[in-house]
Amino acid sequence: MSEQIDITVTVNGEARSASVEARRTLADVLRDEFGLTGTHLGCEHGVCGACTVLVDGAPARSCLMLGVQADGADVTTVEGLATDHGMSTLQEAMWERHGFQCGFCTPGFLMQATALLQENPHPTEFEVREALSGNICRCTGYQSIVDGVLQAARSTTDHPQEADQVSASQVEL
Amino acid sequence: MTIQAGARFVGASVKRSEDPRILTGRGNYIDDIVLPRMVHAAFVRSPLAHARITEIDAATAREAPGVLAVITGEEMAALVTPGGYGIAGLFGVDKPDYCALANDKVRHVGDPVAVVVAQTRALAEDACELVEVDYDDLPAVVTIDQALDPASSPIFEDLGSNVILPPSTKVFGDVEAAFARADRIVRARISQHRYQNVPMECRGIVASYDPTSQDFLIWSANQGVQPARQGLAARLGVPVEKVRVRAGDIGGSFGLKTGSSREDVAVAVAAKVLRRPVKWCEDRFEHMCSAGQARDERYDIEAAVMDDGEILGLRADMVVDSGSYPGMGAMVSGLAMEMLPNAYKIGALSFTASAVVTNKATYVAYRGPWASETFVRERLIDLVALELGKDPLEIRRRNVVGQDDHDAVMVTGRTLAGVTNRESIERAAQLIDVPAFRRRQARAREQHRYLGLGFASFIEPAPGPRRTPDEPLGVMGPEPMRMALADDGHLLVYTGQMPHGQSHQTTLAQVAADEFGVAFDQVEVVVGDTDVVPSSLTGGSLSATMAGGAAVVSARALRAKVIAVAELLLEASAEDLEIVDGAIAVRGISSSALPLAELVASARAPGRLPDDVDTTFEASETYDGGAGGWSGGTHAAIVEVDLTTGLVSFERYVVVEDCGDIINPAVVDGQIRGGVAQGIGAVLLERSAYDEDGQFLSATFMDYLLPTALSIPFIEIEHLPATRTDEIVNFRGVGEGGLIVSTPTVCNAIEDALAPFGARIYEEYCPPSRLLELAGVIPTA
Ligand code: FES
Ligand code: FES
Numbered sequence: 001m002s003e004q005i006d007i008t009v010t011v012n013g014e015a016r017s018a019s020v021e022a023r024r025t026l027a028d029v030l031r032d033e034f035g036l037t038g039t040h041l042g043c044e045h046g047v048c049g050a051c052t053v054l055v056d057g058a059p060a061r062s063c064l065m066l067g068v069q070a071d072g073a074d075v076t077t078v079e080g081l082a083t084d085h086g087m088s089t090l091q092e093a094m095w096e097r098h099g100f101q102c103g104f105c106t107p108g109f110l111m112q113a114t115a116l117l118q119e120n121p122h123p124t125e126f127e128v129r130e131a132l133s134g135n136i137c138r139c140t141g142y143q144s145i146v147d148g149v150l151q152a153a154r155s156t157t158d159h160p161q162e163a164d165q166v167s168a169s170q171v172e173l
Numbered sequence: 174m175t176i177q178a179g180a181r182f183v184g185a186s187v188k189r190s191e192d193p194r195i196l197t198g199r200g201n202y203i204d205d206i207v208l209p210r211m212v213h214a215a216f217v218r219s220p221l222a223h224a225r226i227t228e229i230d231a232a233t234a235r236e237a238p239g240v241l242a243v244i245t246g247e248e249m250a251a252l253v254t255p256g257g258y259g260i261a262g263l264f265g266v267d268k269p270d271y272c273a274l275a276n277d278k279v280r281h282v283g284d285p286v287a288v289v290v291a292q293t294r295a296l297a298e299d300a301c302e303l304v305e306v307d308y309d310d311l312p313a314v315v316t317i318d319q320a321l322d323p324a325s326s327p328i329f330e331d332l333g334s335n336v337i338l339p340p341s342t343k344v345f346g347d348v349e350a351a352f353a354r355a356d357r358i359v360r361a362r363i364s365q366h367r368y369q370n371v372p373m374e375c376r377g378i379v380a381s382y383d384p385t386s387q388d389f390l391i392w393s394a395n396q397g398v399q400p401a402r403q404g405l406a407a408r409l410g411v412p413v414e415k416v417r418v419r420a421g422d423i424g425g426s427f428g429l430k431t432g433s434s435r436e437d438v439a440v441a442v443a444a445k446v447l448r449r450p451v452k453w454c455e456d457r458f459e460h461m462c463s464a465g466q467a468r469d470e471r472y473d474i475e476a477a478v479m480d481d482g483e484i485l486g487l488r489a490d491m492v493v494d495s496g497s498y499p500g501m502g503a504m505v506s507g508l509a510m511e512m513l514p515n516a517y518k519i520g521a522l523s524f525t526a527s528a529v530v531t532n533k534a535t536y537v538a539y540r541g542p543w544a545s546e547t548f549v550r551e552r553l554i555d556l557v558a559l560e561l562g563k564d565p566l567e568i569r570r571r572n573v574v575g576q577d578d579h580d581a582v583m584v585t586g587r588t589l590a591g592v593t594n595r596e597s598i599e600r601a602a603q604l605i606d607v608p609a610f611r612r613r614q615a616r617a618r619e620q621h622r623y624l625g626l627g628f629a630s631f632i633e634p635a636p637g638p639r640r641t642p643d644e645p646l647g648v649m650g651p652e653p654m655r656m657a658l659a660d661d662g663h664l665l666v667y668t669g670q671m672p673h674g675q676s677h678q679t680t681l682a683q684v685a686a687d688e689f690g691v692a693f694d695q696v697e698v699v700v701g702d703t704d705v706v707p708s709s710l711t712g713g714s715l716s717a718t719m720a721g722g723a724a725v726v727s728a729r730a731l732r733a734k735v736i737a738v739a740e741l742l743l744e745a746s747a748e749d750l751e752i753v754d755g756a757i758a759v760r761g762i763s764s765s766a767l768p769l770a771e772l773v774a775s776a777r778a779p780g781r782l783p784d785d786v787d788t789t790f791e792a793s794e795t796y797d798g799g800a801g802g803w804s805g806g807t808h809a810a811i812v813e814v815d816l817t818t819g820l821v822s823f824e825r826y827v828v829v830e831d832c833g834d835i836i837n838p839a840v841v842d843g844q845i846r847g848g849v850a851q852g853i854g855a856v857l858l859e860r861s862a863y864d865e866d867g868q869f870l871s872a873t874f875m876d877y878l879l880p881t882a883l884s885i886p887f888i889e890i891e892h893l894p895a896t897r898t899d900e901i902v903n904f905r906g907v908g909e910g911g912l913i914v915s916t917p918t919v920c921n922a923i924e925d926a927l928a929p930f931g932a933r934i935y936e937e938y939c940p941p942s943r944l945l946e947l948a949g950v951i952p953t954a
Contacts (some may be wrong), residue, residue, distance in 0.1 A: 005599070021295075023295065024295075026848070031204075037198070037204070037205035038197070038198020038199065038200070039198070039200070040202070040204075040373075040374070040424070041204070042373045042374070042424075042457070042875070043457045043874050044456060044457060045873055045874065046873060047452050047873070047874035048373065049456060050373060052437060075945075077198065078196075078197065078198035079197065079198040079199075080209065081197070081198075082197050082294055083846070087193070087196060087197065091618030094192070094196055095188050095189070095192045095193070095196060097191060097839075098186065098197075098839035098840065098843055099196075101425075101674035101847065102194060102372070102373070102374070102422070102423060102424045102425040102673050102674035102678065103191065103192075103195030103196075103200050103422060103674075104202065104374040104424025105373050106195055106196065106425075107198055110196070122282040123512065126724070128882075129882040129883050130882075130883065132484075132881075132882045133881045133882050133883040134881070135881075135882075136373065136874070136879050136881060137373070137676045138371055138372055138425050138427075138845055138847075138851070138879070139373075139425055139843070139847045140846060140847050140850070141847045141848075141849055141850035141885050141888060142846075142850065142881075142882040142885050143355070143493070143846050143887060143888060144839075144842075144843055144846070145882070147384045147884060155694065160542065
């Protein structure tokens with residue numbers, strides 16, 4: 001067995017520590033050490049995007065990043081999107097638009113789209129498709145997911161106070 | 174679109190009850206299951222396509238850190254009962270002989286030869302590397318032609334040859350007369366390449382065994398928990414009562430996760446040997462080379478046609494490459510034969526079918542396993558049009574069946590009454606505005622831009638009408654359902670359907686809520702536990718009709734029971750009572766309303782009702798499919814082929830379809846769009862590739878390309894007003910059609926775009942290199 005290394009990561013606003021094998025990925029650490037099974041693994045070679053989380057606010061493939069590389073980082077997973085007050089604008093919009101079917105790709109799309117909307121609150125349809133083109137969904141044909149992101153962008157404009165859904169103060173549902 | 178008086182939920186795009194858990198990361202997928210003392214399995218897999226195993230040395234692996242057990246094929250053979258696995262096991266196919274793990278020879282790259290169980294998956298994988306397997310190479314049989322050669326190395330010695338299904342011919346109508354009368358005969362060899370389901374979640378199982386009770390508890394990502402249980406019990410050699418199978422959320426399947434796989438059985442055996450829970454979650458490499466692949470079929474087909482475009486008859490000779498182990502491959506030709514004439518007035522058919530085995534992954538069901546018939550027929554119609562110098566639309570119009578053709582019967586036997594294919598073709602043509610497109614296409618060609626228009630039309634048996642008056646229409650017979658009124662007034666619906674994206678927990682709740690008289694959120698649809706759900710499986714696009722129908726009849730039966738009790742409690746007659754919004758009331762007197770929870774409590778209060786009154790508030794009913802009926806429609810695509818890159822872009826993709834009464838429009842549209850996306854992927858991107866030695870070349874998502882949000886266009890969908898074929902239940906399935914008909918639609922559009930180059934498409938796979946060959950930009954390889 002390879003060496004164990006102690007790491008501390010802020011996950012969804014909460015400081016979490018673990019002693020992990022150097023070869024374990026961030027996805028392994030989130031799922032196995034922290035019990036956050038919302039992050040899914042669809043390929044483990046960086047193509048499908050199901051494992052996408054936000055690391056210091058930017059989308060990252062948690063299957064390609066080692067757990068030890070996340071030491072000291074601020075990580076947001078799909079479990080961190082909803083607040084005590086309910087689902088995020090994006091999650092609500094996805095529910096409304098029947099964004100997903102089997103739900104396996106869902107965490108990756110939600111994290112990728114969350115990052116997109118933070119950077120570009122009013123994307124065009126093409127910008128949405130482009131931003132999501134590194135995530136694979138086998139069920140939906142993408143249209144419902146794109147519709148969900150566009151609807152979230154519209155609702156955020158209608159309710160500007162809800163705009164910034166991801167913050168360090170969020171707690172798990 | 175409401176289907177009965179008072180319907181509130183059926184016909185509306187009700188938000189899914191699955192979504193709150195799925196959207197917040199609280200789903201319960203197979204890899205999320207963690208049991209106390211659980212350990213992890215990994216498989217040693219063959220690097221060769223065809224070889225004899227001469228020796229396995231697992232001594233070093235057994236001593237490796239964290240390793241608890243290594244079970245080789247030979248050891249496994251002593252621990253399982255012989256017979257079939259997966260869908261073959263489900264249908265009782267027990268020849269040829271093989272085992273959960275390869276024990277004499279390996280038959281494809283990825284064939285499992287040993288299972289290693291260790292404290293973690295990583296340690297199990299480390300130890301797999303230490304298992305030394307000696308192989309004696311055998312010649313690989315990779316193509317249909319090689320397999321048909323009697324001199325090819327037999328993959329199963331007990332079969333004698335590589336032809337697993339010898340050719341047999343069936344004739345419908347007067348084929349000789351049709352071909353004698355024809356003005357001309359159009360011939361083609363048309364094939365579908367090999368591609369695969371690729372659900373985003375790979376296969377997986379968590380097996381545990383209680384040595385005291387000798388019971389297995391199995392968590393399995395599976396399209397039906399009861400069939401999985403039967404398959405496991407049969408191979409484990411125990412009565413079904415000793416196996417409980419549960420399933421949580423499932424990350425897609427599309428036909429693949431049916432029955433119990435060889436790996437499932439091996440993991441359950443390991444759990445018994447170790448007396449500890451064992452988890453196996455397949456990785457993507459294993460999935461691509463071993464979980465199963467689909468299609469890989471070839472037709473030699475001839476059409477007897479008149480110069481006006483009438484198709485008098487067909488002769489087809491189909492060969493299926495069923496891969497290595499028995500699966501869907503040898504079973505699929507019967508349905509393909511039955512469906513080939515489809516919604517066309519084709520009066521004669523001669524159909525020869527055979528299947529071969531090759532050193533490739535096993536053929537599994539993939540969304541419309543019989544789809545080759547629609548690909549071949551719709552391709553052939555366009556080739557006939559080219560031959561006759563007519564527009565393909567004209568050929569379809571000349572032969573298609575529409576709503577007025579009340580007496581139309583498919584030459585293979587089933588009635589076509591009620592199909593709306595003429596109507597969907599006309600509507601799709603109207604939406605496209607064909608004359609305007611043809612003008613635009615001509616102008617574009619002058620500027621060396623290549624636009625093309627393709628149509629394809631189909632029906633799918635979802636479930637289809639009955640062949641005989643007493644034939645049940647379900648995959649596994651009539652569909653059972655159990656409903657119970659809980660103490661708190663909730664309606665509990667127990668179904669054998671096992672949703673993996675189809676949204677049954679929403680759609681069945683919609684039907685049950687309307688029929689029983691409660692609000693949608695008062696219904697809970699319970700799935701995935703052999704202890705409580707009846708026997709069925711999700712497949713064949715049948716759940717809308719079969720489970721939807723079972724929900725209608727079960728809700729009615731339970732409602733009658735509730736009303737019978739209410740008659741006594743409220744001293745009113747049944748005709749005057751109604752259940753509305755979770756309360757029972759005397760019609761028109763809202764003050765009389767008694768919430769169902771109170772009804773249950775009063776009915777069960779000691780002494781309140783005579784002892785012989787049934788106060789269980791449960792009903793179990795089965796539904797036989799009623800009159801059944803087809804779903805179907807027409808797709809049309811406008812594409813542009815870029816002759817610099819060979820890439821195809823979509824200007825429009827139009828779907829006009831008829832699936833009867835719609836339970837949830839957003840769910841239906843999602844099924845259609847998802848299927849179309851898979852079809853576009855199949856034609857332009859996806860291929861399960863092998864080299865001439867049977868080496869597998871597409872084991873990662875860098876080699877097996879899947880469509881993304883940029884490759885799939887906006888898909889326009891229009892629903893035709895449904896023809897009602899049954900008195901009560903007119904929901905019909907849409908699970909498979911999107912994939913079935915989209916591949917010929919896309920190929921027809923591409924061929925039209927490349928018409929100036931005389932292109933003819935005979936092969937479904939059209940990657941950029943192939944299109945550049947067809948256009949003469951690069952030489953044909
Ligand atoms: S699991 Fe990380 S990209 Fe697929
Ligand atoms: S919803 Fe199934 S993979 Fe996207």
